[in-house]
């Protein structure tokens with residue numbers, strides 16, 4: 001198990017988890033539902049984290065996370081694969097994993 005992402009943004013953590021799974025990388029989302037404990041624990045121990053189950057997937061997972069985080073923010077876009085509306089900061093569809101259209 002290796003951690004590839006930690007942030008206070010549960011939506012982004014969930015998106016990263018979904019994208020890794022779409023790429024066939026077994027991943028685990030931790031601390032997704034610990035919001036109620038915030039204030040009792042050091043804040044960064046409550047943050048959502050994404051871990052890969054297999055250390056061999058770590059490098060690929062890091063690259064995917066970097067791609068997601070570096071995606072330029074923009075207006076929401078409609079996925080051409082499944083029709084979902086995806087927030088502009090995401091480089092790939094959270095539902096089916098298809099990459100965003102060129103902008």
Ligand SMILES: [Zn+2]
Nearest residue numbers: 079082093096
């Ligand atoms: Zn899609």
